[in-house]
Amino acid sequence: MGGYLYNIALVTHVVGITLAAGATVFDFVIVSIHGQNRSKSILDSFVSETIHNKVSRLIGIGMLLIILSGIGMMAFLHGVWGQQTWFRIKMIIxxxxxxxxxxxxxxxxxxxxxMLQAEDVEVASQQLLDVHRNIRIVQIVQMLLFVTIFVLSIFKFN
Ligand code: HEM
Incomplete structure (x- = not known):
């Protein structure tokens, strides 16, 4: 019975990972496509930010599932991984x-x-490019951090 519950928590963990990491990749793709079409219009930017708001909700739900199921598994295992280095690094990440x-x-x-609402379009558009680049950097870092946790969780280096 305990093993059954543990497996349910593990499945929930993987579903949460799929949601959170998947939505992060989707967010990155949307922002990148928008960057390529930046000459199009401000409306375009609004659309991609609106999509982002929906996507960040999905990331939030995914993270919640990951954390709750992770805590559930730790409770079941009586925190057995808690002392190990890989797990501590995982929590920091x-x-x-x-x-x-x-x-x-x-x-x-x-x-x-x-910036989209700024009056000075020239200044705004240069700054828009900067912010746009920074958003992409954040997203790339985010994806690399997810992959690092995958490696740590599966190899369990100690
Ligand atoms: C972004 C956050 C997280 C990611 C991407 C992640 C990813 C993973 C992955 C890929 C596995 C391997 C599944 C397997 O070997 O079958 C795993 C297992 C596990 N995770 Fe996480 N995890 C995250 C957060 C957490 C948190 C917050 C906790 C606990 C508080 C946690 C506890 C566990 C436990 C206990 C296991 C099972 C280890 C085992 O028995 O093999 N995880 N996680």
């Missing part, structure tokens, strides 16, 4: 992912929106 998603990406998104 988890915090960086959350801060990156909730603070950094959100602040950049807000700046992006504000």
């Amino acid at each position: 988890l915090v960086i992912i959350v801060v990156n998603a909730i603070v950094v990406r959100r602040l950049l998104g807000i700046r992006f929106q504000k």
Whole structure:
């Protein structure tokens, strides 16, 4: 019975990972496509930020599933991995992912929106490019952090 519950938590963990990491990749693709079409229109930017708002909700739900199921598995295993180096590094990276998603990406998104509404289009468009590049850097870092956690969780280096 315990093993059954453990497997349910593990499946939930993987579903959460699929949602959170998948939505991160999708967000990156949307922002990249928008970058290629930047001459198009401000409306275009609005659309991609609106999509981003939906996508970040998916990332949030995914992260919640990952964390709840992870805590569930740790409780079942009586925290057996807790003392191991790979697990501690995993938790540090988890915090960086959350801060990156909730603070950094959100602040950049807000700046992006504000610039779209700026009156001086010339200045705004140069700054828009900068913010756009920074958003992509955040997203690439985010994807690399996910892959690092995959490697740590599966190889369990100690
Ligand atoms: C972004 C966050 C996370 C990612 C991407 C992630 C990823 C993974 C992966 C890929 C596995 C391997 C599954 C397998 O070997 O079958 C795993 C297992 C596991 N994770 Fe996570 N995880 C995350 C967060 C957490 C958190 C917050 C906890 C606990 C508080 C946690 C606890 C566990 C446990 C206990 C296992 C099972 C280890 C085992 O028995 O093999 N994870 N995770």
